[in-house]
Amino acid sequence: MxxxxxxxxxxxxxxxxxxxxxxxxxxxxxxxxxxxxxxxxxxxxxxxxxxxxxxxxxxxxxxxxxxxxxxxxxxxxxxxxxxxxxxxxxxxxxxxxxxxxxxxxxxxxxxxxxxxxxxxxxxxxxxMIWLTPAQDRLFAGPRADRLKFFDRLVHAADPAHADAASAYEKSRTRRQRLLDEGGQDPSWLGAIEVEMAGHGVAMAAARLDALIRLQGEIDQRPEGVFPQADLALDGAVEADLAEGLTAGEAEDRFLAALRDGRRRDAAAGRTLTRGPHRTELLARHRAKDQPAGDCSTGEQKALILTLALAQARALGQQWGxxxxxxxxxxxxxxxxxxxxxxxxxxxxxxxxxxxxxxxxxxxxxxxxxxxxxxxxxxxxxxxx
Ligand SMILES: Nc1ncnc2c1ncn2[C@@H]1O[C@H](COP(=O)(O)OP(=O)(O)OP(=O)(O)O)[C@@H](O)[C@H]1O
Ligand SMILES: [Mg+2]
Missing domain, CATH: 3.40.50.300 (P-loop containing nucleotide triphosphate hydrolases)
Structure with missing residues (x-):
């Protein structure tokens, strides 16, 4: 197209x-x-x-x-x-x-x-958008680094995303601390989970929005020296929103998952419940039809430049x-x-x-x- x-x-x-x-x-x-x-x-x-x-x-x-x-x-x-x-x-x-x-x-x-x-x-x-040499192996490296890179792109498109993300992380840490301490006050825990669900859904919505714009921008360019990429977010809340749940419905579902996951998260000492902290950014090299992580060093570098340049164009249109x-x-x-x-x-x-x-x-x-x-x-x- x-x-x-x-x-x-x-x-x-x-x-x-x-x-x-x-x-x-x-x-x-x-x-x-x-x-x-x-x-x-x-x-x-x-x-x-x-x-x-x-x-x-x-x-x-x-x-x-x-x-x-x-x-x-x-x-x-x-x-x-x-x-x-x-x-x-x-x-x-x-x-x-x-x-x-x-x-x-x-x-x-x-x-x-x-x-x-x-x-x-x-x-x-x-x-602004930046790329560092450490990101050359982003697609083959840890999931959390990829998500951080993507969240930065989201943040440039939607400055409120950073506030939602840091509020989410704060409430997630507080919930986990309460679970770790054992003596759970259910009403206190419940209040924190409501916060987490609200911020988490806001985060996931901003990510989905940015992803759609970014993919649209990539698709508008014919395949040139920078390869086309197919992007997707693998995350529980993102999937709910992509399926058409309203923000309120997605919050309710995430909240229920947090409640159900209390015992398991307490035993594990970390938040195993699937939420925006565990989302994975998936990227494929379209022409080669293979995961970006399997591409050569130079191909991966070209792919990440595809993303950065497409995001630069998307931001240009968005912000003028x-x-x-x-x-x-x-x-x-x-x-x-x-x-x-x-x-x-x-x-x-x-x-x-x-x-x-x-x-x-x-x-x-x-x-x-x-x-x-x-x-x-x-x-x-x-x-x-
Ligand atoms: N707080 C600091 N105070 C003084 N010098 C510092 C400080 N932090 C880093 N440096 C020095 O800055 C120098 C330049 O680093 P920089 O990474 O900018 O180099 P560069 O030109 O990008 O090199 P390369 O081509 O290897 O990437 C390094 O020698 C480093 O030791
Ligand atoms: Mg340098």
Missing amino acids: TTETPPPVPPAAVRRLRLTNFRSYPDLDLELSPAPVALFGENGAGKTNLLEAISFLAPGRGMRSAGADGVATRSGADIAPEWAVFAEADTREGGFRLGVGARGSARRETRIDGEPAAQNALARLMP VAPLLLLDEACAHLDALRRDGLAREILASGSQAWLTGVEKVLFEPFGDAIQYREVHEGGVRALP
């Missing part, structure tokens, strides 16, 4: 990036046009750190899931007392100054035009702005034909895609439609 190409949408774009004590960058100030960005430089130069810094302008812990030790610049035993990422950006709603940072081990603060803001406000202003794309080492493992295809897709999407690679030559298919920046320890140099 092919349809007319939708009208192009303007890109969300970082026009200026300032980093203070962010990993290998004690102090960086970078100016950019809305065009795609090619970051090249040797291993350890700081390319991924730059992408990670931008990823902090989205809700969450960034593309490396930075842990408690944080991202502040370390030198020897010294850790910088505070760090900050600041950007001047073209967003869905025009030019904004976006800032994220933290002091010591304090909570991260988000600012929009200097005013404190909720993290989700960033997702609404500047949608082409999302930022952070593609770390996207060209590694791709042959020349696919690198050409990637450049064409990115240029057609109009996105400010940030790409990294060890050599400038990897970006040749972009011609002069990409802005080159050479990254070296703690600094970035613009090339003519």
Whole structure:
């Protein structure tokens, strides 16, 4: 099925990036046009750190899931007392100054035009999608990683999804703790399960919605250098909704399953009851008619790019702005034909895609439609 190409949408774009004590960058100030960005430089130069810094302008812990030790610049035993990422950006709603940072081990603060803001406000202003080299084996790796990847795509389409997901996880943890402790107060347990069912159905509904849009976007493109994929969600609540149950009916059914599963979940010490925490994202390589997990490394990389590019187009149509794309080492493992295809897709999407690679030559298919920046320890140099 092919349809007319939708009208192009303007890109969300970082026009200026300032980093203070962010990993290998004690102090960086970078100016950019809305065009795609090619970051090249040797291993350890700081390319991924730059992408990670931008990823902090989205809700969450960034593309490396930075842990408690944080991202502040370390030198020897010294850790910088505070760090900050600041950007001047073209967003869905025009030019904004976006800032994220933290002091010591304090909570991260988000600012929009200097005013404190909720993290989700960033997702609404500047949608973004990222791919890391660790995701190259996503289809062959653990189920939970695949679900996390998919949930990020859902989150970019529906910022409320993250709230539902974290509320669901909180109530799931509380329920399990009560079950583990044994002395169950049925009314307390019941109240928590009602919460779980409500958030769980909201999560599953957002996932289904995003999946339908994403699959629609994939199907609209003829098979090119990026393979067509067939996606499905294998989850109890998602299946109920897909079968046409209303949200209320799906909640009732999930609630009943939670009640029935109490004894078993208590014995197991974990939530064996099937719910959105156990959903599986299934992906197949359509032309080869085989599960994505059985495909070669390069084929899997191409498949995951299919998903990311399709989601970028879907978000562009949905939000009226082409999302930022952070593609770390996207060209590694791709042959020349696919690198050409990637450049064409990115240029057609109009996105400010940030790409990294060890050599400038990897970006040749972009011609002069990409802005080159050479990254070296703690600094970035613009090339003519
Ligand atoms: N908190 C920190 N403080 C100072 N330096 C850090 C911190 N965290 C990471 N680094 C350093 O940043 C450097 C650059 O890392 P980065 O992953 O960005 O390199 P890269 O250019 O992507 O390399 P590669 O091509 O190997 O992927 C590494 O040498 C790492 O030790
Ligand atoms: Mg890197």
